[in-house]
Amino acid sequence: MQDSLLTLLQLQQIDQRLQELEQLKAEIPRQIEALTQEYTTIEQTLTDKEHRLADLHKDRRQHERDLEDAQEKARKYQGQLLSVKTNKEYDALQVEIQTQKVNVTEHEDAILRLMTEIEDLSRDIEQTRLMVTTQRQRITAEQDSLQHQLTAVDEDVQVVLDERRRTLVRINKRVVSAYERVRKGKSAVAVVPIKKGACGGCFNIIPLQRIAEIRRMDRLMTCESCGRILVPEPQE
Ligand SMILES: [Zn+2]
Numbered sequence: 142m143q144d145s146l147l148t149l150l151q152l153q154q155i156d157q158r159l160q161e162l163e164q165l166k167a168e169i170p171r172q173i174e175a176l177t178q179e180y181t182t183i184e185q186t187l188t189d190k191e192h193r194l195a196d197l198h199k200d201r202r203q204h205e206r207d208l209e210d211a212q213e214k215a216r217k218y219q220g221q222l223l224s225v226k227t228n229k230e231y232d233a234l235q236v237e238i239q240t241q242k243v244n245v246t247e248h249e250d251a252i253l254r255l256m257t258e259i260e261d262l263s264r265d266i267e268q269t270r271l272m273v274t275t276q277r278q279r280i281t282a283e284q285d286s287l288q289h290q291l292t293a294v295d296e297d298v299q300v301v302l303d304e305r306r307r308t309l310v311r312i313n314k315r316v317v318s319a320y321e322r323v324r325k326g327k328s329a330v331a332v333v334p335i336k337k338g339a340c341g342g343c344f345n346i347i348p349l350q351r352i353a354e355i356r357r358m359d360r361l362m363t364c365e366s367c368g369r370i371l372v373p374e375p376q377e
Contacts, residue, residue: 143358145313146332146372149320152312153332155305160329162298169291173284180280187269194262201255208248215241316361316370323368332370343367 218238225231309317323331333341335355340347345366347355355362356373363370 142313142316142360144311145316146358146361146370148308148311149316149332149370150372152305152308152317152320153330155301155308156324157329159298159301159305162294162301165294166291166298169287169294173287176280176284176287180277183273183276187266187273190262190266190269194259194266197255197259197262201252201259204248204251204255208245208252211241211244211248215245319361319363319370323363323370326368330369332372333364334372335374340364340367340369340371342369347371 215238218234218241222231222234222238225234312320320331330342335341335347335352336344338347338349338352339345343364343366345364347364351362354360355371358373361370
């Protein structure tokens with residue numbers, strides 16, 4: 142029984158290591174996914190800027206068409222001035238010509254403003270492209286490294302599972318089933334040493350007579366309060 146109980150502590154350590162490995166196995170794919178998200182966000186920034194640039198070019202082309210249109214109209218009205226019969230017609234044409242001249246100036250200003258904006262944004266896009274490339278290299282490298290870690294964790298799990306099988310056969314079957322029972326109901330810690338005269342799990346005080354029994358380790362002793370399996374305090 143003493144061997145079984147001491148080996149049970151080893152089994153518990155193995156199970157705790159297994160649990161840590163399983164957590165890592167779940168955590169690594171989440172980290173890989175987070176990096177994918179990060180890259181998507183960076184790439185989206187570039188796409189947004191490229192769309193904005195396309196819009197600016199479209200705006201510019203529209204202003205160029207409108208400019209030509211206004212120039213054309215101004216020329217047409219200018220020509221009509223030569224053939225007017227009345228002062229009233231003449232004045233009306235002058236108003237039209239003036240309106241078109243204002244339009245021409247407005248479109249020219251807009252085109253100049255857009256050209257500056259297009260130039261600035263194009264430079265910005267070049268820098269963003271470089272940044273995207275750098276970040277892609279970094280993120281891909283980090284993901285590769287995480288993938289390797291995941292493979293290593295899988296291998297570790299196999300090694301620890303093998304160790305668990307070899308440890309399990311050295312423990313009395315009744316002790317194993319008590320251990321599994323407590324583990325299912327309670328936390329991962331099913332075997333606890335006595336700590337200052339109390340249960341190391343729930344800190345319930347243990348009567349001295351029971352402590353003596355636990356120290357003898359000739360039968361399975363559980364905490365009357367939390368049900369955990371009790372073993373003596375570690376020897377210094
Ligand atoms: Zn307890």
